[in-house]
Amino acid sequence: MSALFPFHGGLKTVRHKTESNQTPIQAGILPPRLTVPLRQHIGAIAKPLVQPGDRVLKGQMIGQPDGYISAAIHAPTSGVVSAVDQQPVPHPSGLSDLCVTIESDGEDRWIDREPVDYHRLHPSELRQTIRNAGVVGLGGAGFPSAVKLNLAGRSEPLATLMLNGAECEPWITCDDRLMRERAAEIVAGLQIMAHLLGPAEVLIGIEDDKPEAIAAMTAACAGTSYEVRPVPTRYPSGSVKQLVKLLTGRETPVDGLPVDVGVQCFNVATAYTVYRAIHCGEPVISRVVTVTGQVHRPGNLEVLIGTPFAELIKQCGGYRDGVERLIMGGPMMGFALHSDEAPVTKAANCLLAAGPAELAAELPVLPCIRCGACMDVCPANLLPQQLYWHARAKEFDQARDCHLFSCIECGCCSHVCPSHIPLVQYYRYAKNEIWAQEKEKQRAEQARQRHQARMERLEREKQEREAKLRQKAPVRTEVVPHLDPLISVPSPTKGEGSGQVG
Amino acid sequence: MIVAVIALGLLAGASGLLLGFAAIRFKVEGDPMVEQIDAVLPQTQCGQCGYAGCRPYAEAIAAGEADINRCPPGGQNGIAALAELLGRDPKPLDPESGIEKPKMAAVIDEQSCIGCTLCIQACPVDAIVGAAKHMHTVIARECTGCELCLAPCPVDCIHMIPFAPSITTWKWTYPAVEVKAAA
Incomplete structure (x- = not known):
């Protein structure tokens, strides 16, 4: 086995994987109504293609990607569109976003699915097919995969294509079950990715607490040059920069991407959806979600995008007593949902019904004692304490100088802090403030330019009016022609400057 | 004595020439302070400060004619930024020009x-x-x-x-x- 290159810091966390990974993936029930958000990815929101009253088929595109970094959205089942409006979506704010609501007709009738032979497609056509299938990173970030599958503009060939099956967060087991049960399909999807990217090597990183998944993936990779690399169970090995370091020893630069060091990384579930898109002609309309914590029958469900979380809970036997919070994602990086009526999105990998045992007890926040425990666990090699002081004092420039934006918000620092300081909350706050300030600056600059353009236009119009007046008064020039014969009157340019009424 | 006078005189003369040359060669057009102040202002062009826009207000601040607390859209944060830029103490917004909304x-x-x-x-x-x-x-x-x-x-x-x-x-x-x- 090849050497591993451990990353700095990290944590041994509680695992809680066995609650949900003992049973096979169950098919989710078809709910009567699906609410499909049009923004389930990083980038521009998809443009709705349907109107209330429209009949849609399962797999029909209902949201068109708007721009290069955007993704398509599809109808998860057949039925009638009842609304295209603002609906609550899973987001830490609990706010609403544009969604397409579909009343299911119960027939679940597909569009014509056309598998494609990707060997015969031009790479750009293949990427377009993947883009039109709405494939985004299913690890949680939701970045449009077609963008990552395009290496145009990079001079060096890709060294490593990496598949991320680490699944390091406690409680979550959806990738584990997917690898155990559908390893062949994942590898088939990986082959398509490798076909597009032409990497020198293909690595699959899986944490060593999933021996069954490792065995299944190794078996599926037999006959290929793909290598399954078990990695030690250490949170956050599933974070992309940390996994790249772990498997290849290469450090992703600050403000850079793994592709800058010749590595492109995808989640195992993303590879599976690429397989479905190409070999089955099916867009991303469902995903495997781990439902765990304080529910009666924890497990993994393959549910349609747009299914309300409450349906998932119901299918898993309902809440047990003492649920305090419903968390989307894991306990380390997830966020509390405001309601269980929010729908499943492409990024929803886990639904954790957390009781007092799952939540860290809310202990009083004490002053920082500068113990440095946070620094020892930071996988991004930052100085969390320094960041904390700056973020707390709202010294955003200094926080940025301490590489605030290299923080992956993994929560290790908050987890070990003996003073129970919610460090990550401070970092999120500081990041958001900096982004907002930057946006504000851009707006101000735009307004300044527009104001300047207006002043110039007004000045130009004034001069033109004066010139016109001078030209219109030839009588006077004829009476005293010797006065100023050198002045040449510019002819007024018609139409110019009349774009606005003024 | 005489040597010292001549040496210092030459030195002063050379320095004077150098400074004179630099003053012409590196002449700064406009007031760079105005640009910096203008960059901090919110560019709403609302005129609540009593000037015809953000730039005229920036010019007035640079010239010492206007105080830094006359921009309601910039608010307290804007005043703080101006104060830092100009090395002054922040002060509350002048209610005469408006309120922060x-x-x-x-x-x-x-x-x-x-x-x-x-x-x-x-x-x-x-x-x-x-x-x-x-x-x-x-x-x-x-x-x-x-x-x-x-x-x-x-x-x-x-x-x-x-x-x-x-x-x-x-x-x-x-x-x-x-x-x-x-x-």
Whole structure:
């Protein structure tokens, strides 16, 4: 086995994987109504293609990607569109976003699915097919995969294509079950990715607490040059920069991407959806979600995008007593949902019904004692304490100088802090403030330019009016022609400057 | 003695020549301070400060004619930024120039608009489109919320609407934790 290159810091966390990974993936029930958000990815929101009253088929595109970094959205089942409006979506704010609501007709009738032979497609056509299938990173970030599958503009060939099956967060087991049960399909999807990217090597990183998944993936990779690399169970090995370091020893630069060091990384579930898109002609309309914590029958469900979380809970036997919070994602990086009526999105990998045992007890926040425990666990090699002081004092420039934006918000620092300081909350706050300030600056600059353009236009119009007046008064020039014969009157340019009424 | 006088005289002469040359060669056009102050101002061009726009106000501050606390859209944060830039102490906003309000954008009630073009002429950033006797509308993205279009409207059909919170503008708030002193 090849050497591993451990990353700095990290944590041994509680695992809680066995609650949900003992049973096979169950098919989710078809709910009567699906609410499909049009923004389930990083980038521009998809443009709705349907109107209330429209009949849609399962797999029909209902949201068109708007721009290069955007993704398509599809109808998860057949039925009638009842609304295209603002609906609550899973987001830490609990706010609403544009969604397409579909009343299911119960027939679940597909569009014509056309598998494609990707060997015969031009790479750009293949990427377009993947883009039109709405494939985004299913690890949680939701970045449009077609963008990552395009290496145009990079001079060096890709060294490593990496598949991320680490699944390091406690409680979550959806990738584990997917690898155990559908390893062949994942590898088939990986082959398509490798076909597009032409990497020198293909690595699959899986944490060593999933021996069954490792065995299944190794078996599926037999006959290929793909290598399954078990990695030690250490949170956050599933974070992309940390996994790249772990498997290849290469450090992703600050403000850079793994592709800058010749590595492109995808989640195992993303590879599976690429397989479905190409070999089955099916867009991303469902995903495997781990439902765990304080529910009666924890497990993994393959549910349609747009299914309300409450349906998932119901299918898993309902809440047990003492649920305090419903968390989307894991306990380390997830966020509390405001309601269980929010729908499943492409990024929803886990639904954790957390009781007092799952939540860290809310202990009083004490002053920082500068113990440095946070620094020892930071996988991004930052100085969390320094960041904390700056973020707390709202010294955003200094926080940025301490590489605030290299923080992956993994929560290790908050987890070990003996003073129970919610460090990550401070970092999120500081990041958001900096982004907002930057946006504000851009707006101000735009307004300044527009104001300047207006002043110039007004000045130009004034001069033109004066010139016109001078030209219109030839009588006077004829009476005293010797006065100023050198002045040449510019002819007024018609139409110019009349774009606005003024 | 004489040697020292000559040496110092030569030195002074050489320095003078050098400085004279530098003054011509590296002459700075305009006042760079104005640019820096202008960059801190919010560019709403609202004129609440008493000047014709953000740049004239920046020029007045640079010339020492205006105080730094006359910009309501910039608010207390803007005053703090100006104070830091100019090395002065921040002070509260001058109530004479206005009060700090949440960010808003103008919206024209298109049913009532009579197409008089007065608001178009008033808008400092050309954010209103329309033509005489035709409906006007505000390009929301470009509106700075300066409110200069409100007064000229003869039918009072322009309203200031605060920005609604949305997923794209939502921010994590400052952690509401109470730090307890260790016992």
